[in-house]
Amino acid sequence: MARYAIYFAPERDTPLWAFGCRILGRDPETGEDLEPFVPEGISAEDWQRHTASARRYGFHATLKAPFRLADGRTEDGLRKALSDFGAEQAPFTVAPPALRLHGTYAALLLSEPSPEVQALGASCVSTFDDFRAALSPQERAKRLHDDLTQAQRQNLDRWGYPYVFNAFTFHMTLGGPLPEDVAETVCASLERQYEASGARHALAFRSVALYREPEGGGPLTLIARAPLSGKPPEADDL
Secondary structure, X not given: OXXXXXXXXXXXXXXXXXXXXXXXXXXXXXXXXXXXXXXXXXXXXXXXXXXXXXXXXXXXXXXXXXXXXXXXXXXXXXXXXHHHHHHHOOOEEEOOOEEEEEOOEEEEXXXXXXXXXXXXXXXXXXXXXXXXXXXXXXXXXXXOOOOOOHHHHHHHHHHOOOOOHHHOOOXXXXXXXXXXXXXXXXXXHXXXXXXXXXXXXXXXXXXXXXXXXXXXXXXXXXEEEEEOOOOOHHHHOO
């Protein structure tokens, strides 16, 4: 059975989208394989290996982690719900993300806290949960790690994913896990490429994206974008 995920994906015409797709070596919207940028301090073969998982999922930040559809739910219904959701959410902009290590992964993270991003993530988790089938024992075991807190374990059982609400950290993965002896060098090289690409700009949240993983696994593809077209709170209060 196919799986679906709701992600933030930079708009297609932005330098950030081009940067992220080139680092990973794949454009999930077109399905095109790209010649990847190989950072300093690591071989092309090792970089290919350390980006394999992120490349399969495509450049993104998770808002609602991959899930199978619940009985009675359809892709068309999910697309419609996503469109309706976008129409209720106001677009917003945050400070340029910073490229740094996120655990053992190279990633783009928010450079300062954003209540708007946290609220968008929380809304996606709760709004679309009726579309999510319960985790199978195998799926639960895959997401159950020894280092999860009690609250994260509760999130896993209630929402199908540990890192939601207060445990949510917005990040766009660029590669990893990275060996400790090369991680800093790789990140420094990626940082220079980030600057040179022109991608370091304020991050605009203009849409949310629906990704699909084919039945049996394989690369996820971006199948729909839903514009954020709601009014900001200030406009509603006028």
